Amino acid sequence: MTVRDADPDGTTNVAAALVTTLCERFPRLAKLPPEALDEIVRQGQHLFLPAGTRVFDERGPCGAFPLVLAGTIRVFKQAPSGRQLLLYRVEPGELCVLTTSCLLGDTTYSASGATESETELLVLGAPLFHQLLASCEAFRTLVFSIFSGRVVDLMQRVEEVAFQRLDRRLAALLARRAPELRATHQDLADELGSVREIVSRLLKSFAERGWVSLGREKIQVQDVESLQRLAEEDL
Amino acid sequence: MTVRDADPDGTTNVAAALVTTLCERFPRLAKLPPEALDEIVRQGQHLFLPAGTRVFDERGPCGAFPLVLAGTIRVFKQAPSGRQLLLYRVEPGELCVLTTSCLLGDTTYSASGATESETELLVLGAPLFHQLLASCEAFRTLVFSIFSGRVVDLMQRVEEVAFQRLDRRLAALLARRAPELRATHQDLADELGSVREIVSRLLKSFAERGWVSLGREKIQVQDVESLQRLAEEDL
DNA sequence: GGGCGCGTGTGACCTGGGTTACAGACGGGA
């Protein structure tokens, strides 16, 4: 799984640099006692993964705990038909709730995860994770805050999928990523839990209204307001 | 909000009894130091709410933290059309993740909650909640375990709503509650995020196949296996 | 420059499930 060894000469100043980036990305962890930070950096595996790497699979076991330093991980459900639906992204400075849940409840993964761009991780083993959770106030606070954020937006997602038409959800997505997004129609479908053809059809209708202009793997948003209005109109 | 004062004479042996029920319902809390339990019982409001009481509303503020001793609370999303979708139930011995999230993140509710049957609660104020979280290992463990369980099944729910046809979801629900369930078709629709007519239509088709028999506010499951097969057939 | 693979455009068709609009049935209270 290691793609590039981040510390070829194993010097401690590299470790110190890692502590620095860690604290930059996770301001909350700056409050950890220095020994704990040392421990994290020393025991943790520092990895660089290329875009598209599978990090975990639904029904797979969970034994480690990643801190995302750079890049993003998308966590998604996959239907037998192959259709996908994005649950959430893990951005730098975050950690993966699902992994946390799995470690806490000692269960297998209930979704899949893959890197979306090149991703830099610091991976902690399960024992270290539990130890930090038991002994470090700052670490617990971090975990709690991630948990609470995710719960709220998972609920949001359930509601959207259940009650919102696809055009609205697509419009919201486009508005969120304005002014330009580089993605295939398939990528968007995978985010929304739909299929390519429908996304293409809707994009075309948006383009006809002058809201976006389309190119290969590129969408330029030209009228965020209209998209937002469609996304939010109450009904 | 108080419907019946549970401790009219305010004697301490009533408090002691409450500590006992509390520890029965929440085995994890039995490990709390006795002072903490005392504090909970003394500061907490002991309430009995009749079925159907609104406990909190979407977009409403959140200032208290309920421990469910008996009965259940259903937490659901409501669309502007009036359609509802059950997110999860809070059963005795549990606490409400959404409330926890709101208190931790200091946000407003992102869903609504109502009692489903007569419900006995012990409601803690926000300060006590934070204090317990900071100082009691056992309380934290409880919160973590509820969190991790809910995250997993919220994800499950997203997937079901996004990828599963209603007949399968209804079949799963019926199988889960076999051999008999007392509920109106509307209740089932509110659980699934659909409408009464469709539920009626599907139930009729199940009845024609001999899988269930229908009565007013009552459904008898006669063939759990078939329902389960429908719910689980991979496709 | 000739394939080949990937991303896109598009039409025909199908269907699950939501909407509307009733009518009949049951059951509890006056």
Place this chain on the structure above:
DNA sequence: TCCCGTCTGTAACCCAGGTCACACGCGCCC
């Protein structure tokens, strides 16, 4: 007993969105 509110059955209709089956175009590597 009658009445009214709630629950249920059902038919007609509609539409969002999924499926299938292509064709086309761009870019890239032989």
